[in-house]
Amino acid sequence: MTGRRLQEPLGTRLDRARRIGFEFNGRPLSGFAGDTLASALLANGVQLVGRSFKLHRPRGIFSCGVEEPTGLVDVGAGAQRTPNTRATLVEIHEGLIASSVNCWPSVGFDLAALNNGFSALLPAGFYYKTFKWPGWRVFEPSIRRLAGLGRASGERDPDRYEELSAAAEVAVIGAGIAGLSAAVAAAEAGAATVLLTSSAAPGGSLGWRAGPDRQRVADLAARAAALGVKLLTRTMAFGIYDHNLLCAAESLPAGTQAASAGRLRERLWKIRARAVIAATGAFERPMLFPDNDRPGVMLAAAADKYAQAYGVACGGRVVIAANSDSGYAVAASLRAAGIDVAALIDRRPPSDIAASQPGLRIITGAAISRVFGRRSVRGCTIVAADGQGIRPERIDCDLILSAGGHAPAVHLHTQAGGRLRWVDDCAMFVPEGHTPGLASAGACAGVFAMEDAAGHATELGRALARGQAAPAAPVGGAGRSLAAAYMPNVRGKQFVDLQNDVAVSDVGLAAQENFRSVEHLKRYTTTGMGTDQGKTSNVNALVLMGEFTGRHPGQVGTTRFRPPFAPTSVGLLVGRRVGELYRPLKRLSAEDWHAARGALFENFGNWRRPAAYPLAGESLDAAAQREAAAVRRTAGLLDGSPLGKLEIFGPDAAEFLDLMYVGTLSNMRIGQARYGLLLNEHGVVMDDGIVARLGAQRFWVNTTSAGIERSSAAFEEWLQCEFTSLKVLVTPVTSRWGNLTVAGPEAWNWLAAAGFDPALAPQRMAHMTMQECELDGVELRVLRASFSGELGYEINLPDAASHALIERLWALAPRFGAVPYGIEALEILRTEKGYIHVGTDTDGTTLPGDIGFGRAIERKAANFVGRRSLLTPAARDPGRLQLVALLPTDRRTRLPVGAQIAARPPPTLTEGHVTSSYHSPELGMPVALGMLARGSQRLGERVRVHHLGSRIEAEVVKAPFVDPAGERLK
Amino acid sequence: MMHIPCPWCGARDENEFVCGGTSHLQRPALDVSDEVWGAYLFFRDNPKGVHLERWRHVHGCGQWFNAARNTLTHEILSVYRMTDPVPQ
Structure with a gap:
């Protein structure tokens, strides 16, 4: 060629x-x-x-x-x-x-x-059969290397992708004569219309064919533009989703912009359309013959388009293999273009269509049995299709064209839920009617006669614009075609799916092994599973399946066509949601201050927070130890702004909180605060926090930093869906209020020096109370509470004021030997105190009784969320995992988090696991928390902790490790 | 992606909503049997056809509402308030 x-x-x-x-x-x-x-x-x-x-x-x-x-x-x-x-x-x-x-x-x-x-x-399914011993995983890496297609760059994509949403009354996909006619009619009927074409210009096949019809589609396109039809070129509609959401990929070719890195490469269109008209045309079905995959064998209509649109003769001497009328049209077109057509080989018996081609050598009842040439075609051998009547003959040629009839592009129709029917005389699947949201026009509806297509599309556009029923499609005009496409009893591979190397013999093997469903056929042979999704192979594969299993193609049916219609880049779907926008981080308003103190930031949930403030040359661990020790000795400052905050208002606020929390909150005095556990209806601990009463009908709720979204969602759901008679408002105020926590024996002295109201002094303000006060005109809500076990003040203040207060306190820090401390030190401090961290010590099975809150429930009257689940036999099982404090027997070896507790080394039934573990600066030894079966009954017992083959002896001890009497909180 | 008619905001894309599953569940009292409680927690109809379910316009007005949706066609037949009775 x-x-x-x-x-x-x-x-x-x-x-x-x-x-x-x-x-x-x-x-x-x-x-x-x-x-x-x-x-x-x-x-x-x-x-x-x-x-x-x-x-x-x-x-x-x-x-x-x-x-x-x-x-x-x-x-x-x-x-x-x-x-x-x-x-x-x-x-x-x-x-x-x-x-x-x-x-x-x-x-x-x-x-x-x-x-x-x-x-x-290497037949179909070879790897299922061949690589069973010792296991597929042994062979997979080398097979994966050999198989496959292109290579990704492996680098970060420097180009940009964007996403646009649009609405339309009528969206038309495809801008051939059918699509153009439909769009013009819809716009004429007054509908806001969009017209999408994957080509660079509208017109379809009439648009690129040199001839009189070019002007006709050009006029239609001009008419559409004048009517205000929005035309999107180079835009491939790849999927239609629920409620007529049409998704399309617009590519912006490098040629139209500077090809530099960072250019806008693709645009995702999401078009919500009241009605969608598919006018996506048809594909050509290839013929099957031995070595039909050689370079130089191609689809007949493709060669025609290369000649017409691109002025390329794909070969000098052409043989056309056909089982349909369309091969004759291509022969005429190529000959008119000056290309030598050596012969047209028609599998079908003689008919009068041959008369339309004077001077063309037509061999009917024949097929190709052999192709000469490996990297290019040098000729082929022609034999009788039924083995009789024709002497085998070699014909020299450099291009073999395949004209096996048409396959309407019904993809969008089936994506929209439409059914298909098989039309025997032209051997194709066409849409069975229309779907509620989408109608088909032109070749994709099986309407191949040009005037019929234009007329039907016009009616369709008008009807859908007016909200009327879609008229039925006048299927026809494709000529006659044979379903059968392959050559039996010849040597050589006849490829059905060229991309995945699936041959007729593979389909035969699948049938022989009793894979009868077309979905199984597809998966077993991988036909239609390449990047082309079988656009040239699906119909042949299922026709063959029908032949091998004695069924009609309509009985075999097609596989489901799923989006995307054509490969889409990941960048297109991701759009701008990359890098910092992939998962936007929440930042502290005083971030610069923390950074200036040398904070090592890490992501905790969605927050970027200081893990610790390492000094020069200090490790994260060493910094956390130093900070935790300083809080116990002097004082520390923690930016607790991410702490979840809700305000609950209303005459029924107290009753509502009793229904939401394990603890009773309605009998709190104003100013009082209590710890609360939030459960789901399964009784599982979802979150914890502190609830303070600000007024008779006003409460302040602290959730965990990570739990605020799920807690406030739970509040709203229960309030709106179940406790609907309660008059309560839930207002999330996390970002409105900053939070600075000052903890340590010097905490009050530090605050007093900074000018805080003397009413907050520990002698006057009890542990677990909240006061509303002011500091230089800034409103404060100060909670005396402690997650560290030391005297602690959680100062809530307008977030914008928190940076100034940090500076004010920091100026006085040297006087008290105070330090800023991060999350790592906080975790050490709370573990020393035996305080749980929901989600670290608890999991999706933890009930309040498992973490020491069994008795709080017995005393309460309200049918709070999750309560009934705590009464089930499983919830009352004494063998449940319960929170325990653990110390290594040697007082030196840190127990790894996640390590299993079991009498024997694994694999064995385990008795529990380690959930939190730190070196305690206060005790000078490692301490840990864990969940252990019957843990509350096993104080003093020795247990074995297993970690990656090693065994550590540990003791179940009494919590907390530090200040068991709570003297420091008084 | 469905286009869901929020009773307060109008039709919006599905990704502004969360589905809360079957609606009109009756929360049993504390003294029911374990079987009744288990059925309330875990057992749901999975109809092919109309399903009454609750949705929250979480990235919008934040309100919960009920919807009658055909699970086969995704057609939303009606939306109504949480406190409205079961539609006929």
């Missing part, structure tokens, strides 16, 4: 005045503006484009569009390299770099092509 350019007017897409240079596999080549990479390669005589997925067979360009199974290339270089791009869709631009996929060292000499020699050993 030696490609060459044809004279104008052929090449309607080209601007021959603009020559464009590009590179393929390191070779400099050139084409014209308007060329695709595929058309430019064909024009340059490049036939061998890539190697196949499994067998590494040489492959070329097979189609002229989105259905391309074999012409896959990696485009771009460095971080912008895009793998597995279809050469048929890539528009060339100056400086384009492309390379073949799945070959090493080169596409011409590919070592793994040895696979092809062993292809008899």
Whole structure:
């Protein structure tokens, strides 16, 4: 096959005045503006484009569009390299770099092509059968290396992607004559209409064919524009989702912008449309014959389009293999373009259609039994299709075209829930009626006659614009076609799925092994599972399945067509949600202050918080030890602003809180605060916190920093859905209030020096109380509470004022030997006190009784959330895991978090696990918390802790480790 | 992605909402049997057809409401308040 350019007017897409240079596999080549990479390669005589997925067979360009199974290339270089791009869709631009996929060292000499020699050993499902011993995982890495397609860059994508939402009354997909007619009619009827085409310009096949109909579609396009139809070009509708959400990928080719890094590459359109009209055309169904995958075998309509639109003759001497009328039209078109058609081989018996082609050699009742040439086609052998009546004959040619009839692009119709029916005389699946949201027009509806398509689409556009029922499609005009496409009893592989190397014999094997469902066939043979999703192979595969199992294609049915219709990049779907926008972090308003103190920031939940403030040369662990020790000795300052905060108002607020929390809160005096556990209806601990009463109908609720979203969601759900008669308002105020926690024996002295109200002094303000007060006109809500076990003040204040207060306190810190402390020190302090951290010490099975809150429940009257679940036999099982304090027997070895507690080394039934573990600066030894079966009954017992093969002896001891009498909180 | 008619804000994309599952569950009293409590916690109908369920417009007005949705077609037949009776 030696490609060459044809004279104008052929090449309607080209601007021959603009020559464009590009590179393929390191070779400099050139084409014209308007060329695709595929058309430019064909024009340059490049036939061998890539190697196949499994067998590494040489492959070329097979189609002229989105259905391309074999012409896959990696485009771009460095971080912008895009793998597995279809050469048929890539528009060339100056400086384009492309390379073949799945070959090493080169596409011409590919070592793994040895696979092809062993292809008899690699049938469908070979890996299920062959690699059973010692296990698939042993073989998988090397098989994965051999199989596959392009390579991703492995670097961060520097380009940009964006997402746009739009609404339309009528959305039309496809801008051929049907789509244009529908859009014009809808707009004329007054509907806000969008028209999407994956091409660079509207017009469809009439638009690129040199001839009188070009003007007709150009006029329609002009009419649509005048009516205000919004036209989106280079925009591929890839999915239709619930309630008519149409998603489409607009590609912005490098040629239209600077090809520099950071350009906008693709745009995701999300169009909510009242009605959708699919006018997506049809694909061509290939013929099956031995070696039908050779470079130089391609779809007939593709060769026609290359000639008409791109002015490329894909070969000099052509043989057309057909079982449909469409092959005759292609023959006529190619001959008119000056291309030599050596013969048309029609599998069907003689008919009068032959008379339309004077001078063309037509051999009916015949098929190809052999293709000569490996990396290009040199000829083929013709035999009788039924084995009789025709003497085998070799015909020299350099291009074999495949015309197996049409396959309407029914993808969107089936995505929308539509059914299909098989039409026998033209051997195709067409939509069975319309779906409520989407109607089909033109070839994708099975309407191939041009005037019928235009007329029906016009009626459809008008009806849907007016909210009327969609008129039925006048299916027809495709000519006659045979379902049967393969040649029995000949040597050589007849490929059904060119991309995944699935041959007729593989489908036969699947049938023989009793895979009868088309869904099983697909998964077992992998047919239709490539990046092309079987656009050229699905119909042949299920027709074959029908032949092998004695069923009609309509009985075999099709697999479900799922979105996306064509491969979409991950970047398109992700859009701008990358980097810092992937999961936006919440930041402390005093972040700069912490940074200036040398804070080591880590992410805790969605918050970026200081883990510790290491001094020069100090490790994180050492810093946390130093900070925790300072809090016990003098005082420390923690930025607790992320602490969850809710205000609860209303006449029924107290009653509501009794229903939400394990503890009783309604009998608190104003100013009093209590610890509360929040459960779900299964009785499982969801969160904990402190509730303070600010007034008769006003409460302040602290949740954990990580638990605020789930806690406030639970409050709203119970309030709105179950306790609907209660008059209560729940207001999340986390970001409104900053929180600075000052803890340690010097805490009050420090605050007093800073000018805090003497009413807050520990002698006057009891532990677990809250006071509203002011400091220099700034409102404060000060809670005396402690998560460290030391005298502690949680100072809540308007968030904007927190930075100033930190500065004010910090100026006095040297006087008291005070330090800032981070989350790591806080965890040490609370573990020393035996305080739980919900989600660390508890999990999705922990009930309040398991962590020492059994008695609080017995005393309470309200049917609070989760209470009934605590009465079940499972909840009262004495063998449950219970919170315990653990010390290593040697007082030296830290117990690893997650280590299992068991009498024997694993694998064995375990008795529990370690949940929190730190070195205690106060005790000078490691301390830990854990959950242990019957833990509360096992004080003083020795247990064995197992960790990665090692065993550590530990003792169950009494908590807390520090200040058991709570003297420091008085 | 469904387009859900919030009774307060109008139709919005599904990703502004969370689904809270079957609606009109009767929360039993404390003194019911374990079987009754277990059925309330765990056992749900999974109809092919109309399902009454509750949704929250969490990235919007924050309000819970009921919806009658066809689980087969995703058609939302009606939306109504949490305190409204079961529609006929």
